[in-house]
Amino acid sequence: MNEFTITPKVDAAREFIEISKDFSNPLDLVREAISNAFDANATEIKLIFNAVKLYGENVLKIEISDNGVGMNQNGLQSFFDLGNSMNRDNSAAIGEKGHGTKVYFNSAGISVTTVKDGIEYTATLDQPLKSLHDGTIPIVKVFSKKATYGNGTKIVILGYNNNRCDQFSHSMLKDHIMWFTKMGSIEKEFGISTHNDVKLILKGLDRDDPEEITFGHYFxxxxxxxxxxxxxxxxxxxxxxxxxxxxxxxxxxxxxxxx
Ligand SMILES: Nc1ncnc2c1ncn2[C@@H]1O[C@H](COP(=O)(O)OP(=O)(O)OP(=O)(O)O)[C@@H](O)[C@H]1O
Ligand SMILES: [Mg+2]
Incomplete structure (x- = not known):
């Protein structure tokens, strides 16, 4: 009789692809971004959708910014890691799995500019989906310098979900935000006022000027x-x-x- 052991392994690149595509609705990106901004205690969140010309092609550009607590080096590490949530012991936080930002990996490029404790970090990840399909974990390049403005985070995603744009009209985004994200919470109906001053600036693909949306589902x-x-x-x-x-x-x- 032979005895041997098997140590279960993870195919990291494959798992990143699976998680990034596990978000079945492209609008899930919006929910994850809003949840993270709330967890960062932001009071102003911006979601700006544009189609830009890059090398002669129309590319979907999504800009997500917030004035929350920002990220330091550890925060950025957990932003790009899979399953490394900084919120595990924080029962008040929405996020807990360390999966949310991985929806951004389904894209042609991610860049994050974030300020915390007087330091500004700029992290860029080129062609995340392509590298994962090639079987390699993409490398994030990070630069840091003294910050010239306060805490917060700006995330730019290029070519999300193969540039599929059909879900990102202003009205579809707004409807999704008010029904399926923290921004459309019904907590005000229960007398909870914690997030009353949070506002969201939204611009869908078919609109020139952003709209300011106030917190809470409206009835x-x-x-x-x-x-x-x-x-x-x-x-x-x-x-x-x-x-x-x-x-x-x-x-x-x-x-x-x-x-
Ligand atoms: N806008 C942001 N501001 C500050 N930190 C952020 C922001 N977005 C993400 N992070 C950091 O990146 C980490 C990973 O985010 P991610 O959404 O993947 O996981 P999570 O929010 O912890 O859990 P979940 O998978 O349930 O969303 C967070 O734990 C947080 O530390
Ligand atoms: Mg999250």
Whole structure:
């Protein structure tokens, strides 16, 4: 009888590709970026989408900036690592897996400029997806210098998701942001005001001027006059009826959560 052992291994390049493509909806990039900006305690987040001409081709350029705490060398390492979250012990943080920024690897280039503790770091990663497909982990080049402005982070992604642009119209982005990201949280309805002053500046591909979006999902007011709805919308009136009900108590499966 022979005895031997097997040590499970990870194909790092393959795993980076799998995780970067595991985000099934291209708009997931927006959710991950917003979550990270909230975890960095940002009060202003900018998401700017443009199509730019590079070497004669139209390239999707996504710029994400925030005035959060920024990153030092360790922060940047965890930004580019897979499964290395800086938030593991922070129960208030949204992120915990160290997967989110890897959605950016599905691109032709990532550059990060970030300021923390008076130092500005510029990190660039060229052709991340191409290197991974070649079986190599791409190398990030980083330069640092004395900062001339305050903490924050700017991320530029070129050629995300093979330049597929169909999801990045202004209205689709805004809808996704208000329904599926922290920016559209319903916490204000529960009297939580922690993030009331967070604003997001958004510009989709089909718009020239950015729009400022304030924090929290918006709800229409209660429909007071029922008959008016029928006059205006006829048989569609029930679609426009809106009323807020407040129920108090605990959930059967979570009786320990009070409030
Ligand atoms: N905008 C940002 N400002 C400051 N630090 C950031 C920013 N974006 C990412 N980071 C750093 O990069 C790390 C990795 O980010 P990533 O989104 O991959 O993982 P995570 O947020 O920790 O967890 P999750 O996978 O659940 O999102 C974060 O833990 C954080 O330290
Ligand atoms: Mg994250």
């Amino acid at each position: 229409p007011g209660d429909s007071k006059n029922f008959n008016k709805l029928f006059d205006e919308y006829f048989t569609d009136a029930p679609h426009y009826y809106c009323k807020k009900y407040i129920k108090k108590g605990t959930l059967p499966n979570f009786p320990f959560i009070v409030n």
